[in-house]
Amino acid sequence: xxxxxxxxxxxxxxxxxxxxxxxxxxxxxxxxxxxxxxxxxxxxxxxxxxxxxxxxxxxxxxxxxxxxxxxxxxxxxxxxxxxxxxxxxxxxxxxxxxxxxxxxxxxxxxxxxxxxxxxxxxxxxxxxxxxxxxxxxxxxxxxxxxxxxxxxxxxxxxxxxxxxxxxxxxxxxxxxxxxxxxxxxxxxxxxxxx
Amino acid sequence: xxxxxxxxxxxxxxxxxxxxxxxxxxxxxxxxxxxxxxxxxxxxxxxxxxxxxxxxxxxxxxxxxxxxxxxxxxxxxxxxxxxxxxxxxxxxxxxxxxxxxxxxxxxxxxxxxxxxxxxxxxxxxxxxxxxxxxxxxxxxxxxxxxxxxxxxxxxxxxxxxxxxxxxxxxxxxxxxxxxxxxxxxxxxxxxxxxxxxxxxxxxxxxxxxxxxxxxxxxxxxxxxxxxxxxxxxxxxxxxxxxxxxxxxxxxxxxxxxxxxxxxxxxxxxxxxxxxxxxxxxxxxxxxxxxxxxxxxxxxxxxxxxxxxxxxxxxxxxxxxxxxxxxxxxxxxxxxxxxxxxxxxxxxxxxxxxxxxxxxxxxxxxxxxxxxxxxxxxxxxxxxxxxxxxxxxxxxxxxxxxxxxxxxxxxxxxxxxxxxxxxxxxxxxxxxxxxxxxxxxxxxxxxxxxxxxxxxxxxxxxxxxx
Numbered sequence: 001x002x003x004x005x006x007x008x009x010x011x012x013x014x015x016x017x018x019x020x021x022x023x024x025x026x027x028x029x030x031x032x033x034x035x036x037x038x039x040x041x042x043x044x045x046x047x048x049x050x051x052x053x054x055x056x057x058x059x060x061x062x063x064x065x066x067x068x069x070x071x072x073x074x075x076x077x078x079x080x081x082x083x084x085x086x087x088x089x090x091x092x093x094x095x096x097x098x099x100x101x102x103x104x105x106x107x108x109x110x111x112x113x114x115x116x117x118x119x120x121x122x123x124x125x126x127x128x129x130x131x132x133x134x135x136x137x138x139x140x141x142x143x144x145x146x147x148x149x150x151x152x153x154x155x156x157x158x159x160x161x162x163x164x165x166x167x168x169x170x171x172x173x174x175x176x177x178x179x180x181x182x183x184x185x186x187x188x189x190x191x192x193x194x
Numbered sequence: 195x196x197x198x199x200x201x202x203x204x205x206x207x208x209x210x211x212x213x214x215x216x217x218x219x220x221x222x223x224x225x226x227x228x229x230x231x232x233x234x235x236x237x238x239x240x241x242x243x244x245x246x247x248x249x250x251x252x253x254x255x256x257x258x259x260x261x262x263x264x265x266x267x268x269x270x271x272x273x274x275x276x277x278x279x280x281x282x283x284x285x286x287x288x289x290x291x292x293x294x295x296x297x298x299x300x301x302x303x304x305x306x307x308x309x310x311x312x313x314x315x316x317x318x319x320x321x322x323x324x325x326x327x328x329x330x331x332x333x334x335x336x337x338x339x340x341x342x343x344x345x346x347x348x349x350x351x352x353x354x355x356x357x358x359x360x361x362x363x364x365x366x367x368x369x370x371x372x373x374x375x376x377x378x379x380x381x382x383x384x385x386x387x388x389x390x391x392x393x394x395x396x397x398x399x400x401x402x403x404x405x406x407x408x409x410x411x412x413x414x415x416x417x418x419x420x421x422x423x424x425x426x427x428x429x430x431x432x433x434x435x436x437x438x439x440x441x442x443x444x445x446x447x448x449x450x451x452x453x454x455x456x457x458x459x460x461x462x463x464x465x466x467x468x469x470x471x472x473x474x475x476x477x478x479x480x481x482x483x484x485x486x487x488x489x490x491x492x493x494x495x496x497x498x499x500x501x502x503x504x505x506x507x508x509x510x511x512x513x514x515x516x517x518x519x520x521x522x523x524x525x526x527x528x529x530x531x532x533x534x535x536x537x538x539x540x541x542x543x544x545x546x547x548x549x550x551x552x553x554x555x556x557x558x559x560x561x562x563x564x565x566x567x568x569x570x571x572x573x574x575x576x577x578x579x580x581x582x583x584x585x586x587x588x589x590x591x592x593x594x595x596x597x598x599x600x601x602x603x604x605x606x607x608x609x610x611x612x613x614x615x616x617x618x619x620x621x622x623x624x625x626x627x628x629x630x631x632x633x634x635x636x637x638x639x640x641x642x643x644x645x646x647x648x649x650x651x652x653x654x655x656x657x658x659x
Binding site (some may be wrong): 138141142145146158159162163165166167169170172182185186 | 199201202203204205206207208209210212213
């Protein structure tokens, strides 16, 4: 199972909504399982240094399969990973704000947030991990309902509008976040090529 | 979380149902309108392939159906055009559409030419160019689309329109109407089409699309310039500033009627309409008097003319777009002149350097300039036409004067002793066209304009005499 670009964008928008709630402009990076950048966004007013930090956090979390604050703990003098930050040309971050993203129990990518305090960064990153888990759980519930071939590009573009309309028609009360998660669930259940 | 899996499954089922429906239904019941330029072009390419294998007789039936559909929906489309663009007059739009539906040549325009001699036979046929991209204007959205669609389809082409965004509603309705007529008459869906929301960006996509082999722009100079720079074969219909010259030999009363009718049709938005009167001094008073006697013309006093000029010409010497195509009552109302419904035009005496003499005003306010004789008139008319070589008019009974003026001004259309619209086939001989290709030289376009010539030579046979 891979993390697709469409899902990465949705995760980015979920992080953005969280950052807006906090009132702190953030840089948001999503990478795939090998640490390759899939999505990046930088909100207006973000601290300039945050661009590189966010990307490095996402890379660290994906490449080491663990949260950046966890890496930091293990990299203290005397720790088992002491000195690891020198192995990847400055791309390893030792403080919080980067979390691995998992599908079917395996790390398929990472999210990196930078712009606030470490606590704020983690506060924005955590709902993203939760959202992906929710997408996965809903998509499992859908079973084989969504045909694998339905993911043609034009279909994707129309998905959002159609979903909004149906939700309205049915009178279901859905938050913006839920709507993104539901979109993600439908995309996930199209199959792993997407 | 208020959502349980059951609701989610139900939601997704409905979403998938709707998406599948859209996908399956669209190609079959295509309306001619598409979400993206790419879709419109793809449909057009397929449709054009189907069109060229149809018989000429069937193609003629499509043309007949398009004409009929334009006439059947004329009132609705004319009303919508005036309401949406706020340009022109309902009763004139009706005339415009009838003209385009009935006097745009069909398949008869692409008859072949043959030459036979000692060496056999040469046959020249006019083949389609493929898919044409057509940019249509805000001023005459209905007429231009009727005219272009008939001409282009008659020649065996498909067309992707990009109408002016401010005439979107009218233009897309027109396209949908003609598209439906084509499909109902057994033609291929997608033969004419457009995007639902035409913008400058979609215009660029149409211009640059590799599967569009010819471009036609009807509108202002900027859009014509863009298509001419595209690297594709392009046909451009640009702006004009048609002078009407009246000499001392003219039948002045008739001239007065013709000028009032020609200048006021659709509130002067036709590019062919009289935009300034140049009159030999000797008959100027009579001409103005007769124009007033038509009961449709209001003569502005010098003070009123100054106020109107300040209103409709900006300090940068540009036309104020708020008054383009408006009724004369609306414009004169702004300076407190209350006119009855019978009025269609306001005139005023202007010096040679008056801005409205030199600008394409496209509103029913017309300057009248006196000249001492016909020679001065010809010279001045050529100057104010400004090399557009678009349209010029003359009222005269002196053949030499008319010949001299026509030679000097070199316009695509030259109308003698009639209103300007006679030059586009309304009450004058010849076919009509709303794409008048002055800049690129095709003149009043027709089916043959949208073809490529193909020669077929048969050696030593088929000379049968």
